[in-house]
Amino acid sequence: MNYDRKADLVIIGGGPAGMAAALAAREAGINDILILERDNELGGILRQCIHGGFGLHTFGEELTGPEYAYRYEKRVKEENIPYMLNTMVTELTPDRCVTAMNEKLGVFTVKAEAVILAMGCRERPKGALGISGTRPSGIYTAGTAQKFVNMKGYMPGREVVILGSGDIGLIMARRMTLEGAKVHAVCELMPYSGGLARNIEQCLNDYGIPLKLSHTVAEIHGKERLEGVTIVKVDENRRPIPETREYVKCDTLLLSCGLIPENELTKGAGISLDRVTGGAVVNGKRETECEGIFACGNVLHVHDLVDFVSDEAVIAGRSAAEYIKGKSNEKIKIKLQTDGKIRYTVPQIITELSDTTVYFRVSDVYKNAEILIEDGEEKLYSKKTLKLAPGEMESIKLTANMLSRVKSGEIKFSLKTGV
Amino acid sequence: MFDIAVIGAGVVGALVARELTRFGMKVVILERGSDVALGATRANSAIVHAGFDAKEGTLKARLNVRGSKIMESVCQNLGVKYKRNGSLVVGFNDEDRKTLEQLLIRGKNNGVEGLSILERDEILKIEKNIGDGVICALHAPSGAIVCPYELCMAAVGNAMDNGAELILDFNVTAIENVGDYYKITSPDGKLAEAKYVVNCAGAYSDDIARLVGDSSFSIRARRGEYLLLDRECGDTVSHTIFRCPSKMGKGVLVSPTVDGNLLVGPTAEDIDDKSDTKTTPEGLDKVRALAQEQVSGIAFNKVITSFSGLRSTGSTGDFIINLPQPRFLNIAGIESPGLSSAPAIAEYVIMMLRESGVFLFKREDFNPYRRPMHYFSTLSKQEKNEIIKERPEYAHVICRCEMVTEGEILDAIRTNPRPNDLDGVKRRTRATMGRCQGGFCSPYIVELLSRELGIDYLEVTKSGGKSYINVGKTKE
Numbered sequence: 001m002n003y004d005r006k007a008d009l010v011i012i013g014g015g016p017a018g019m020a021a022a023l024a025a026r027e028a029g030i031n032d033i034l035i036l037e038r039d040n041e042l043g044g045i046l047r048q049c050i051h052g053g054f055g056l057h058t059f060g061e062e063l064t065g066p067e068y069a070y071r072y073e074k075r076v077k078e079e080n081i082p083y084m085l086n087t088m089v090t091e092l093t094p095d096r097c098v099t100a101m102n103e104k105l106g107v108f109t110v111k112a113e114a115v116i117l118a119m120g121c122r123e124r125p126k127g128a129l130g131i132s133g134t135r136p137s138g139i140y141t142a143g144t145a146q147k148f149v150n151m152k153g154y155m156p157g158r159e160v161v162i163l164g165s166g167d168i169g170l171i172m173a174r175r176m177t178l179e180g181a182k183v184h185a186v187c188e189l190m191p192y193s194g195g196l197a198r199n200i201e202q203c204l205n206d207y208g209i210p211l212k213l214s215h216t217v218a219e220i221h222g223k224e225r226l227e228g229v230t231i232v233k234v235d236e237n238r239r240p241i242p243e244t245r246e247y248v249k250c251d252t253l254l255l256s257c258g259l260i261p262e263n264e265l266t267k268g269a270g271i272s273l274d275r276v277t278g279g280a281v282v283n284g285k286r287e288t289e290c291e292g293i294f295a296c297g298n299v300l301h302v303h304d305l306v307d308f309v310s311d312e313a314v315i316a317g318r319s320a321a322e323y324i325k326g327k328s329n330e331k332i333k334i335k336l337q338t339d340g341k342i343r344y345t346v347p348q349i350i351t352e353l354s355d356t357t358v359y360f361r362v363s364d365v366y367k368n369a370e371i372l373i374e375d376g377e378e379k380l381y382s383k384k385t386l387k388l389a390p391g392e393m394e395s396i397k398l399t400a401n402m403l404s405r406v407k408s409g410e411i412k413f414s415l416k417t418g419v
Numbered sequence: 420m421f422d423i424a425v426i427g428a429g430v431v432g433a434l435v436a437r438e439l440t441r442f443g444m445k446v447v448i449l450e451r452g453s454d455v456a457l458g459a460t461r462a463n464s465a466i467v468h469a470g471f472d473a474k475e476g477t478l479k480a481r482l483n484v485r486g487s488k489i490m491e492s493v494c495q496n497l498g499v500k501y502k503r504n505g506s507l508v509v510g511f512n513d514e515d516r517k518t519l520e521q522l523l524i525r526g527k528n529n530g531v532e533g534l535s536i537l538e539r540d541e542i543l544k545i546e547k548n549i550g551d552g553v554i555c556a557l558h559a560p561s562g563a564i565v566c567p568y569e570l571c572m573a574a575v576g577n578a579m580d581n582g583a584e585l586i587l588d589f590n591v592t593a594i595e596n597v598g599d600y601y602k603i604t605s606p607d608g609k610l611a612e613a614k615y616v617v618n619c620a621g622a623y624s625d626d627i628a629r630l631v632g633d634s635s636f637s638i639r640a641r642r643g644e645y646l647l648l649d650r651e652c653g654d655t656v657s658h659t660i661f662r663c664p665s666k667m668g669k670g671v672l673v674s675p676t677v678d679g680n681l682l683v684g685p686t687a688e689d690i691d692d693k694s695d696t697k698t699t700p701e702g703l704d705k706v707r708a709l710a711q712e713q714v715s716g717i718a719f720n721k722v723i724t725s726f727s728g729l730r731s732t733g734s735t736g737d738f739i740i741n742l743p744q745p746r747f748l749n750i751a752g753i754e755s756p757g758l759s760s761a762p763a764i765a766e767y768v769i770m771m772l773r774e775s776g777v778f779l780f781k782r783e784d785f786n787p788y789r790r791p792m793h794y795f796s797t798l799s800k801q802e803k804n805e806i807i808k809e810r811p812e813y814a815h816v817i818c819r820c821e822m823v824t825e826g827e828i829l830d831a832i833r834t835n836p837r838p839n840d841l842d843g844v845k846r847r848t849r850a851t852m853g854r855c856q857g858g859f860c861s862p863y864i865v866e867l868l869s870r871e872l873g874i875d876y877l878e879v880t881k882s883g884g885k886s887y888i889n890v891g892k893t894k895e
Binding site: 088125126130135149158180218224225 | 647694696697698699703724804811815816822855856859880882883885886888890892893894
């Protein structure tokens with residue numbers, strides 16, 4: 001592909017993942033870095049997350065989203081790492097040509113030695129949920145409402161029902177309440193919440209907002225503006241129980257029903273995705289199957305804490321630096337399998353004999369379970385745990401020593417329940 | 420005083436109005452909604468039928484076949500996306516085969532070219548995902564797809580470029596024949612005076628006809644529910660896959676759209692409320708179940724939205740196109756194949772007017788062309804850069820899912836027929852129509868609308884009326 005300029009490392013996305021990856025790569029000695037950001041500032045979605053709770057792991061103190069982002073932005077500027085704002089990447093090729101567009105340069109193509117994907121994720125919209133009824137105004141994803149309230153200073157509604165108990169939904173339940181709106185209920189299809197336990201406590205319980213588990217929105221009412229929703233309890237197969245239908249008058253429905261990694265560019269480059277995470281399949285270095293293209297943050301798998309995004313970005317940044325310098329430590333190939341109770345792992349493959357932290361999520365709430373890692377019949381690792389929940393990401397560190405003992409080329413993560 | 424008032428800015432009214440301006444008439448289009456293309460035109464199967472469905476000798480048959488022939492050039496002139504993708508009516512048993520053979524004969528009688536019956540192995544060569552139970556199909560290479568609301572907006576815009584006037588929010592409730600012209604009024608005091616009236620009011624065309632004392636027909640609204648899938652799924656099929664009509668009705672279709680999505684539907688349910696466009700769990704379940712029989716591997720987990728549309732089903736079984744009294748034309752009951760027939764209906768109106776004694780000559784200065792609305796992402800790098808040099812806002816992507824730039828949105832807001840709300844921008848530019856359904860970009864578009872229309876941020880609506888996006892400021 002023809003290109004207009006070259007760079008050692010192009011990072012797509014200037015949110016927390018992209019900035020942390022850039023800093024890690026610079027620390028590892030890469031000078032020629034370019035961050036491409038589509039919005040008009042660095043910081044990504046953190047800019048609208050004005051609540052606290054960020055940074056406890058990374059900085060040992062509680063920060064707001066913009067504060068957390070600013071710590072990285074400041075360092076990016078101090079390090080003179082080049083970045084372009086209002087720049088939309090439109091195409092990525094497997095040979096690492098990145099085509100983007102902005103007002104100053106028009107459409108241009110950068111040929112990169114390495115690329116880090118850090119595009120983040122988007123929210124699942126109403127249409128994907130299959131709720132029947134009318135199509136009035138007043139239905140927003142929680143993040144869109146967050147943008148209206150926190151960035152623009154406008155109230156998208158006053159009488160609110162929230163569908164889905166993802167973290168943004170919980171945060172917005174509190175935010176709307178603080179702004180004088182009445183949040184009637186948070187309905188969650190599953191028998192457990194998809195959000196962090198601390199958010200249920202601090203955003204719902206503290207404000208007396210009911211969390212209706214095993215409930216969903218069955219129908220939307222209202223022709224112009226939303227007038228109400230019918231909520232309904234669901235059985236263990238998530239089928240609505242008709243006699244439990246209940247009309248709730250409201251002018252706003254917020255949706256917090258899952259996040260989807262934004263991998264359109266990734267797919268365009270022909271990189272295969274993990275069906276469970278929606279992100280690329282990566283090795284311990286966060287390198288995708290396409291050589292020299294790395295991924296980190298919510299574009300790889302959805303995180304619940306930005307601190308873990310930063311950790312992951314450091315791995316991707318360092319690995320990209322090593323790749324650019326021509327270092328390769330690839331010696332082994334161990335595939336990581338899961339049993340379904342453990343939904344997925346990141347990475348999905350380990351190619352280096354070094355200490356590797358594996359992140360994973362479970363598919364249901366499990367109490368008194370044992371996490372097992374086995375190489376065929378041989379147990380490599382086990383750990384008993386009191387409680388695991390889908391909303392909380394877990395991690396286990398596999399030591400180089402442990403990995404060196406693997407014979408079959410495949411290790412299995414599983415969960416033994418009732419221990 | 421106008422020469423002619425067209426009541427209803429759906430795709431039929433739009434193309435009729437455009438044709439009338441071509442013949443030099445001073446046209447006013449009266450639309451009850453806050454935008455054009457809000458009725459059946461907004462939500463239908465987006466198909467240009469080949470013309471084998473309608474019975475021989477009917478207006479439906481004649482206008483469908485003619486419409487199908489001229490649709491491509493109409494779309495080309497108006498910058499509207501059109502694709503002759505061909506259609507297959509699939510059969511599951513011997514009874515279906517007989518029906519298909521009858522349709523083949525009917526199609527030939529109607530003048531449809533290229534029809535043939537394909538066996539399963541032949542179908543598999545052109546459609547690998549055809550349903551397991553399909554044994555044969557009627558192949559119509561002249562079947563096509565088009566974007567109906569884009570066609571409508573482009574035709575209204577082109578009519579306006581040629582001098583027509585559009586009045587929105589004009590709810591016609593009285594039509595008075597005052598000697599040699601009509602006085603048309605609305606309850607909120609709007610008035611239009613025109614020598615001729617064309618009733619293109621879709622589901623409400625019976626109400627409009629009654630205003631001049633014509634109660635010879637009635638219109639029922641027939642609701643159809645649809646599912647729209649992500650562009651990732653657009654290549655599930657390349658032809659439009661119809662189900663063989665049977666005792667159980669015409670059934671659903673599975674079709675790519677001109678924008679690359681996959682469209683599945685519709686149901687058919689007669690309803691009383693002519694504005695009831697809700698979807699139902701039963702309806703959408705039915706759509707899924709039927710579609711799966713026709714086409715395998717439809718990724719229903721990639722549905723990005725569901726919607727329903729209302730077809731205007733007339734009481735006579737055929738299109739109702741007549742002159743119940745001098746200088747008043749009905750164009751009613753334009754159900755399927757209405758979209759396919761619309762360009763031919765426009766020609767037909769000219770013919771009727773001539774027959775009723777109106778002298779109509781083609782204007783020499785008529786401009787039949789219109790620039791496409793959503794085109795930037797299809798240009799080459801060099802073409803894009805030439806535009807960006809002049810208009811830097813074309814490098815600012817607002818809707819990332821559909822790659823719509825600020826430049827395109829601004830141009831849409833400034834071009835006839837101008838949008839007044841978020842859905843209006845959506846239909847013109849495709850912004851918010853992608854997989855995130857406006858999650859990221861709608862706050863920006865609200866800002867652009869507020870700025871360009873000179874209204875407060877809080878005044879911006881989703882689709883007119885009281886469909887406000889925001890209800891107040893924070894800290895109030």
